[in-house]
Amino acid sequence: MSETPSDGLPVPRRYWSIVAIWLAITLAVLDSAVVNVALPTIAREFRIEPHEAIWIVNAYQIVIVVSLLPMASLGEIFGYHRVYLVGLALFTLASLACALSGTLVELTAARIVQGFGAAGVMSINAALVRFTYPQRMLGRGMGLNAMVVSLASASAPSLAAAILSVASWPWLFAVNIPIGLLAMALAASALPRIPRVRRRFDFVGAFLNAVAFGLLIGGVDLLTRMGQPVVGSLLMAGGLTSFVVLALKGRGEANPILPTDLLRIPIFGLSVATSICSFCAQMLALVSLPFLFDHVMHRSPAQIGLLLTPWPIMVGLLGPFAGAMADRVSAALMGCVGLLVFSVGLGALALLPADASFWNVAWRMALCGLGFGLFQSPNNRTMIMAAPPSRSGAAGGMLATARLTGQTAGATMVAILFALRPEGGGEKLALTVAAGVALAGAAASAMRFGAPRPGAPSA
The missing domain is CATH 4.10.860 (DNA Excision Repair, Uvrb; Chain A)
Structure with missing residues (x-):
């Protein structure tokens, strides 16, 4: 098959490539969340303690984190589409192994393999988006990609609950198999082919x-x-x-696994810092909010799920709009405004009264989603476009690594803050800290003013 044109794929191949990318990233994102809902059921069936069942989730997440940057490097060396296809194949086969597992050890081992597959998909995702869309449409493409990720994340608990209401937990993994096979069939023929970098793997x-x-x-x-x-x-x-x-x-080194060459580019390094701050603030809020709704506001599990929904829905709806704007408007401006709005929303959540109505909570959650949605797609576009084409894999790997680093830091900070307030009040303290971290992200974004804008003459 011929090499990818320098400015995206032709239609209709572009559309098939987009569908393959969306299917694969949806599978990887869903499996980060759907299993959480089934943990109590799995623990009972395997007759294990809850803290042991947590490793079914932890094994998947840890393997993804440690594999993202090496997988991105492999993509540059062997071809993005090859690593993506291998990742999809591993993920699909591991899903079958998960569904057939009869012990905790078997399921955890299968989840480890599944994590390697998911890392192959996540690390290459942004690079494939870059070479699928024409440059003038890259922001829109990033926005649509963010919308798919947000909707997959938002729908995961409901989808898991729906499957578990009619089938046993192995079906949470079995449903991945036909979708994975379809994604592989599309990816094999439609994904862009990018010239490889001639070097050894480090x-x-x-x-x-x-x-x-x-x-x-x-x-x-x-x-x-x-x-x-x-x-x-x-x-x-x-x-x-x-x-x-x-x-x-x-x-x-010319192409290090930890992309220090890219981090020395001011707008790339500042975009990474902006991303880490924003996802740290996001996780501070999303981990602490269920405790606030449960312990302070005394809402039922169903009500808690409903209260959390406006945030990801707003991010998903705003993604394509923000992405299209990013093709014309500075990411520094959009990131700064978005994270300021995000910070205001987090501060408003910290001030919630215990007897707040659903709508009183919903507009605050929607405000957080609005701010986060304004920031995310433009920031992702800037990170990818700031890298030379030959380093698109490293940029995409760093994009995913920054997200997971921020989320890990946020979850850690919640645990520390809750430990500091054992008598209660840790939830609102975590939201207040999240608002401050979002402000730090806005400051990092503002520092990009005046830096050359990727794909345009100026920022």
Whole structure:
């Protein structure tokens, strides 16, 4: 098949490529959330404790985090479409293994393989979007991609509940198989073919990357959840040291796994900082809000799910609009305005009275979604376009890594804040801190004013 044109794919191949990209990312996002709903059921069936069942989720998430940047590097070396197809195949086969699992060990092992497959999809996703759309439409493409991710995330709990109401938990994984096969069939013929980078894979860098993320995540878990501050702190220190070694190693390399070459580009580095702050604030809110609705406002599980819904719906609806605007308006401006609105929404949630009505909560949640939606697509577009075409994989891997880093930091901060307020009030403290972190993200976005705008003469 011929190489991809320099400015996107022709129609109708472009549309088939988009469908393949959307199907794959939907599967990866859904499986990050649907399993949570089934954890109590799985724990009862396997006769295990709840804290043991958590590893069904943790194994998937940890493998994704440690694999994103190495998978992005493999995409540059062997071809994005090849890594994407291998990732889809792994994910689909692992879904079958999950559905057939009869013990916790079997299910966790299958989830580990599934995590590698999901990392292959997530790390390459943004690069494929870049080469599927013409440059003038990239912001719109990023916005539509963000809409699909938001809607998949928002619908995951309801979809899981619907499946569990008529079938057993293995069907949560079995439904992935026909969708995965369809996505593979479309991807094999429609995805863009991008010239590969001629270099060796950096096994040492991949090892350091895995050690760094693994030690950090393990240390955070021991520090915040397991009540072992000394060992947790030592592991975190080891993780940070590994990151420093990895960064120093990459300074003399043309295409390092940790993309220090891209992070030295001011607008790229500031966009990464903006992303980390925004997703940290998002997770601070999304982890603490269910506790606020349950412990303080005394709402039922069904009501809590309904109260959380306006946020992702607003992000999904705004995604295409914000993305189309990003093709014409500075991401610095849209990110700054969006995160300021986001911060106001978070502050308003922190001030909620205990007897607040549904609509009193809903407009605050929608305001958060409005602000977050204004920021996300333009910021993603800027990160991808700031990288040279040959480093699109690294930029996409860093985009996903920044998101997961921010979310991990946010979840950790919630645990710490709740521990500081054992008598209660940690929920509103977490929302207040989230508002401050969103303001820091707005400041990082504002620092991009005056920097050259990717794909345009100026910012």
